[in-house]
Amino acid sequence: MFERYTEKARRVIFFARYEASQYGSPYIETEHLLLGLLREDQALAHVLLKSLSIKMLRTEIESSIEARERISTSVEVPLTQECKRILNYAAEEAQRLGNRHIGTEHLLLGILREEDCRAAGILRAHGILLDHMREKIAGPKLQGDSERLPVPVRVPIGAAVDMILEAWGARDARKLSSLFDARGQFWDIRGELWLTPPQVEKGLAAHFTSAEPAGATPDIKDVKPVAGEVAVVTVVWRPKGEAKQQNASALRMVLLLRDAHPGWLIVSIHLAELR
Numbered sequence: 001m002f003e004r005y006t007e008k009a010r011r012v013i014f015f016a017r018y019e020a021s022q023y024g025s026p027y028i029e030t031e032h033l034l035l036g037l038l039r040e041d042q043a044l045a046h047v048l049l050k051s052l053s054i055k056m057l058r059t060e061i062e063s064s065i066e067a068r069e070r071i072s073t074s075v076e077v078p079l080t081q082e083c084k085r086i087l088n089y090a091a092e093e094a095q096r097l098g099n100r101h102i103g104t105e106h107l108l109l110g111i112l113r114e115e116d117c118r119a120a121g122i123l124r125a126h127g128i129l130l131d132h133m134r135e136k137i138a139g140p141k142l143q144g145d146s147e148r149l150p151v152p153v154r155v156p157i158g159a160a161v162d163m164i165l166e167a168w169g170a171r172d173a174r175k176l177s178s179l180f181d182a183r184g185q186f187w188d189i190r191g192e193l194w195l196t197p198p199q200v201e202k203g204l205a206a207h208f209t210s211a212e213p214a215g216a217t218p219d220i221k222d223v224k225p226v227a228g229e230v231a232v233v234t235v236v237w238r239p240k241g242e243a244k245q246q247n248a249s250a251l252r253m254v255l256l257l258r259d260a261h262p263g264w265l266i267v268s269i270h271l272a273e274l275r
Helices: 007-022 030-040 042-048 054-063 081-096 104-113 118-125 130-138 157-169 173-178 197-207 241-245
Strands: 180-187 193-195 219-226 230-237 250-260 263-274
Touching: 007 030, 007 104, 007 157, 030 054, 030 081, 030 104, 030 118, 042 104, 054 118, 081 104, 104 118, 104 130, 157 173, 157 219, 157 230, 157 250, 157 263, 173 180, 173 197, 180 197, 193 197, 230 263
Parallel strands: 180 263
Antiparallel strands: 180 193, 219 230, 230 250, 250 263
């Protein structure tokens, strides 16, 4: 479904899924999609929405969302029909502009075309209108004049970890392996080493055939940036409920990440049991 999407546009969908789970929503709503867009592409947001405070806009969107109990990242959260239409509109906008790939700017236009949705209503209330955005996006700053585009905003380490854990919770070996450095390494729970992207994907898929401790959610224990270019992250899954009573072991994951501006890549993942 997302073959034509740029990496940034795919991450918008990823972050929208994360926002939905944080608010306990059983569906990815249009407001989650807008929050994902603001989280992922701040450079685009500043170019197109520069008259607004991005922080204030996020606060306004979040205040309109009913907060429920958080949903585990392992639970599938589907798109609403409104969001599905937005994705179709985004594809149409990319085609209209003669763009082969679907980017974050096309997702923004798609949101504005879904006129009755909550996200579009919030944008319109601030004077952000479809025709005006089309003119801006078709302009030289967003259509080939790369020297005049703002420098991409660096993805915070916390957002990178969230993305990795989202893929882990979804047990998506392909997506997770795509976040590895070309020389990335995966040490599975048996101590077996997997190298090269195809082998890493194979190793991850093999690991995902066995579950983490029942009912467990990831607990980020430590994030240690090193010289601003490398970060070491420790995550633990502890057994709950019946698994805990049966003295099941916890799982520890140590991540080594490399700053590949504007994002982060996984240098290695090392898994181990904790008794």
